[in-house]
Amino acid sequence: MANYVLIYHGGSMPETPEEGAKVMQAWTDWFAVLGDAVVDGGNPASATKRIAPDGSVTDDAAGPTGYSILKAESLDAAVELAKGCPVLSDGSTVQVVETFEAM
DSSP: OEEEEEEEEOOOOOSSHHHHHHHHHHHHHHHHHHGGGEEEEEEEOOOOEEEOTTSOEEEOTTSOSEEEEEEESSHHHHHHHHTTOGGGGGTOEEEEEEOOOOO
């Protein structure tokens, strides 16, 4: 079984405490469905910088807005798990990346 990083792109922070509670409940519900597949629930992300090979640094407005780590039997299985992610309901996208242990 491998680990898969779910990288979130898009979305916004809740504007009211009520919206925040609703969002948190959606995540809690989704993680409950995933059960032991959750390795790391992750966190939101904010500002992103990109470093080029020449050492120059730029702001990266298209950077990720958060991540989670799941374990699954295959990339396709991880994609199926990711389809229930709450960020998809607000127009955000989820990138699923398989990781492997370095030798």
